[in-house]
Amino acid sequence: MNKEKKYLVTSALPYANGALHLGHLAGAYLPADIFVRYLRQTGRDVVFVCGSDEHGAAITMRAKKEGVSPQEIIDKYHALNKDTFQRLGISFDYYHRTSAPLHFETAQEFFLQLYRKGGEFEERTSEQYFDEEYQQFLADRYITGTCPRCGHTEAYGDQCEKCGSALSPTELIDPVSTLSGAKPVLRPTKHWYFKLDKHAGWLREWIEKGLLDGKQHHDPRLWKKHVVGQCLSWLDVEGGLQPRAITRDLDWGIPVPLDEAAGKVLYVWFDAPIGYISSTKQWAIDNGRDWEEYWKGDQVELVHFIGKDNIVFHCIVFPAMLKAHGDFALPVNVPANQFLNFEGQKFSKSKGWGIEQHEYLEAFRDFPNCEDALRYALIRIMPENRDSDFRWDDFVEYHDKELADNLGNFVNRVVVLTNKYFDGQVPAVDAFPAELAQVRDLIDQLCREIESYNFRAALQLLMDVSSFGNTYLQEVSPWQLWKEDPDHPEVRKCLYSCVQIVALLAALTEPFIPFTAAKIRKLVGWTDAADARLGDLLDRLANDQAPLAAGHRIGEPELLFAKINDRKDQSRLAIVESQKAKLQAILEAEKQSEHEPVKPTIQFDDFTKLDIRTGTILEAEKIPKAKKLLKLTVDLGFERRTIVSGIAEFFEPEGIVGKKVIVLANLAPRSLKGVESQGMILMAENEKGELAFVAPPDGWSDGFAVR
RNA sequence: GGCGUGGUAGCUCAGCUGGUCAGAGCGCAGGAUUCAUAAUCCUGAGGUCGGGAGUUCAAGCCUCCCCCACGCUACCA
Numbered sequence: 001m002n003k004e005k006k007y008l009v010t011s012a013l014p015y016a017n018g019a020l021h022l023g024h025l026a027g028a029y030l031p032a033d034i035f036v037r038y039l040r041q042t043g044r045d046v047v048f049v050c051g052s053d054e055h056g057a058a059i060t061m062r063a064k065k066e067g068v069s070p071q072e073i074i075d076k077y078h079a080l081n082k083d084t085f086q087r088l089g090i091s092f093d094y095y096h097r098t099s100a101p102l103h104f105e106t107a108q109e110f111f112l113q114l115y116r117k118g119g120e121f122e123e124r125t126s127e128q129y130f131d132e133e134y135q136q137f138l139a140d141r142y143i144t145g146t147c148p149r150c151g152h153t154e155a156y157g158d159q160c161e162k163c164g165s166a167l168s169p170t171e172l173i174d175p176v177s178t179l180s181g182a183k184p185v186l187r188p189t190k191h192w193y194f195k196l197d198k199h200a201g202w203l204r205e206w207i208e209k210g211l212l213d214g215k216q217h218h219d220p221r222l223w224k225k226h227v228v229g230q231c232l233s234w235l236d237v238e239g240g241l242q243p244r245a246i247t248r249d250l251d252w253g254i255p256v257p258l259d260e261a262a263g264k265v266l267y268v269w270f271d272a273p274i275g276y277i278s279s280t281k282q283w284a285i286d287n288g289r290d291w292e293e294y295w296k297g298d299q300v301e302l303v304h305f306i307g308k309d310n311i312v313f314h315c316i317v318f319p320a321m322l323k324a325h326g327d328f329a330l331p332v333n334v335p336a337n338q339f340l341n342f343e344g345q346k347f348s349k350s351k352g353w354g355i356e357q358h359e360y361l362e363a364f365r366d367f368p369n370c371e372d373a374l375r376y377a378l379i380r381i382m383p384e385n386r387d388s389d390f391r392w393d394d395f396v397e398y399h400d401k402e403l404a405d406n407l408g409n410f411v412n413r414v415v416v417l418t419n420k421y422f423d424g425q426v427p428a429v430d431a432f433p434a435e436l437a438q439v440r441d442l443i444d445q446l447c448r449e450i451e452s453y454n455f456r457a458a459l460q461l462l463m464d465v466s467s468f469g470n471t472y473l474q475e476v477s478p479w480q481l482w483k484e485d486p487d488h489p490e491v492r493k494c495l496y497s498c499v500q501i502v503a504l505l506a507a508l509t510e511p512f513i514p515f516t517a518a519k520i521r522k523l524v525g526w527t528d529a530a531d532a533r534l535g536d537l538l539d540r541l542a543n544d545q546a547p548l549a550a551g552h553r554i555g556e557p558e559l560l561f562a563k564i565n566d567r568k569d570q571s572r573l574a575i576v577e578s579q580k581a582k583l584q585a586i587l588e589a590e591k592q593s594e595h596e597p598v599k600p601t602i603q604f605d606d607f608t609k610l611d612i613r614t615g616t617i618l619e620a621e622k623i624p625k626a627k628k629l630l631k632l633t634v635d636l637g638f639e640r641r642t643i644v645s646g647i648a649e650f651f652e653p654e655g656i657v658g659k660k661v662i663v664l665a666n667l668a669p670r671s672l673k674g675v676e677s678q679g680m681i682l683m684a685e686n687e688k689g690e691l692a693f694v695a696p697p698d699g700w701s702d703g704f705a706v707r
Numbered sequence: 708g709g710c711g712u713g714g715u716a717g718c719u720c721a722g723c724u725g726g727u728c729a730g731a732g733c734g735c736a737g738g739a740u741u742c743a744u745a746a747u748c749c750u751g752a753g754g755u756c757g758g759g760a761g762u763u764c765a766a767g768c769c770u771c772c773c774c775c776a777c778g779c780u781a782c783c784a
Contacts, residue, residue, distance in 0.1 A: 413743040625708035646783020
């Protein structure tokens with residue numbers, strides 16, 4: 001890596017309508033922090049920015065639901081997230097927010113640049129729901145209605161939370177405005193679309209080969225396979241990239257800076273990534289620097305740390321925006337992580353499954369060095385290339401076995417021995433020990449891993465350094481030699497080397513577990529963080545110079561980690577156990593109540609509108625290219641019907657021929673996968689989503705009513 | 708169904724462009740040791756590298772087919 005480079009590192013902007021959980025931390029914030037701390041330590045010019053993403057309908061919805069203003073929502077979560085990151089040691093140079101005037105300006109300028117340049121946008125007018133009472137167009141989320149798929153009566157305009165279907169507002173049956181409660185009407189409205197499709201060509205070359213304008217921009221082999229794979233699958237998707245709307249009819253957001261666009265704001269996905277730019281600008285203003293050095297020119301190394309849900313925006317949409325704008329550098333890497341699960345299940349706020357960052361800090365308040373305990377465990381299982389799972393038992397194991405027994409114990413035994421044998425002073429030796437050269441090799445490997453975004457491997461090498469120290473110490477066993485001769489040269493040499501290794505660990509731990517790094521610095525008698533700069537220490541090692549001079553006085557012994565499984569003190573184990581108990585309680589509660597609430601009361605007349613009949617399945621076959629659909633021929637006694645049913649995941653076609661069924665016979669026909677379905681088979685569904693036939697007894701006649 | 712990513716010792720996982728790649732950690736079983744937080748160190752375990760076929764002098768690593776898990780996507784009238 002080149003020291004002339006200007007590194008600009010970003011972590012995904014958290015959406016300011018909620019707290020973040022451990023999965024977010026492991027996915028986008030910890031890896032970025034490791035990378036940035038390492039770059040700083042090796043003398044690179046780096047700026048690390050982030051901030052709150054504070055626009056979009058989800059925030060206004062939440063505000064409305066809680067009866068507060070959107071401003072109160074974003075203020076609350078901006079402060080919470082910012083504070084929590086700081087407490088966890090995530091070392092942003094600037095944590096901005098997209099509600100700041102500077103960001104408005106930046107985003108509007110960006111929009112205007114593309115607008116004036118021409119060729120990047122197109123205008124489209126479409127029919128969208130409008131609330132006449134409130135005189136405004138309704139965002140998807142502001143419309144509820146009955147889901148056309150599952151019949152859920154409170155589906156949103158963009159998706160049904162019951163069956164998970166992605167919807168568009170016009171699909172909803174009986175749509176209702178959540179503002180007025182009235183039925184919205186369709187009205188034409190104009191929006192601006194970013195012509196993503198015209199960028200597909202160079203994007204492919206850039207992602208596949210790392211080429212940009214014919215020049216090598218980055219090494220595509222350093223990009224994660226799943227990142228490249230997902231991008232290419234988007235470029236390959238049927239019809240290719242499509243123009244994307246970048247404006248919305250909403251009153252919460254950044255106004256579109258055109259006279260003809262009153263009442264319209266920039267769509268949140270357009271405005272949010274520009275937040276990286278405005279965050280850098282604010283940092284530059286506060287520090288008397290030039291933000292453009294980090295965004296423009298050949299020396300810029302832009303790296304986006306995100307979760308895999310954001311790959312498309314950061315690898316396709318935002319790069320296309322930057323390229324279209326013209327002045328900006330494109331990311332050299334987007335090391336997206338996969339997802340972290342929690343004790344075998346997805347994090348779920350509604351179920352209470354998982355733990356949020358600030359909850360952890362609260363629950364582990366009395367746990368010494370709890371920040372690093374968490375950072376270590378999360379790095380250890382970081383979902384770099386596949387989904388991974390956080391388990392409290394692993395957390396305990398990593399903390400006790402690796403941090404306390406391996407690292408903490410090594411540091412402690414060296415500090416104790418040095419104090420005991422040499423009055424706390426680094427002993428003198430004749431020559432640079434070969435052991436330190438071996439450690440230097442490990443450190444070199446560690447650096448390479450970090451620079452390749454392999455943080456788990458780097459962490460393993462950190463532990464290897466400590467293990468090397470333990471093994472070496474054990475081999476020499478200076479305590480035995482010392483008993484025979486306190487002046488034995490091997491004793492001096494051994495402890496000299498070990499103290500130097502501890503000093504190196506003070507530097508090596510800094511990117512991963514910075515709170516511990518500070519403690520180790522104190523143990524080796526360093527008062528200034530600058531003493532433990534890895535870059536300087538590596539320069540010294542390269543010249544066969546050790547970090548600490550003979551005669552240097554180190555500190556008094558002090559434990560770095562208090563084990564969780566401690567015979568004398570159960571308090572830390574109790575904290576972990578209470579977390580496990582909490583999860584157990586959720587599982588229990590789940591078993592108890594798995595029943596959805598009863599729908600609103602209807603009249604008998606409503607029921608009599610349904611024509612439900614008995615029937616028999618005569619034929620069944622799978623519909624090609626559909627996972628769930630079976631095409632059934634059903635005998636209703638008086639006629640035969642073709643019915644498409646989404647039961648293929650649970651029933652083999654041959655297994656259900658002859659089966660008695662109950663059919664909703666007067667349902668309007670609808671075509672599915674090219675087959676017209678003339679009715680619906682009634683099925684019972686349990687809490688796992690499994691289906692079972694509801695049917696009259698075998699032998700019952702077909703075509704008779706169910707009432 | 709389409710696309711993507713994975714399926715390696717009991718568990719968690721490393722294995723880059725094919726030839727010490729059959730490995731590490733944990734667990735387990737022996738042994739050594741006492742400076743240290745019941746810590747440390749040494750030794751052992753013999754897993755058809757999801758299944759099958761193929762390419763090659765040589766294949767976890769390349770090709771094809773199949774199975775399984777996860778994600779995205781279409782579809783449960």
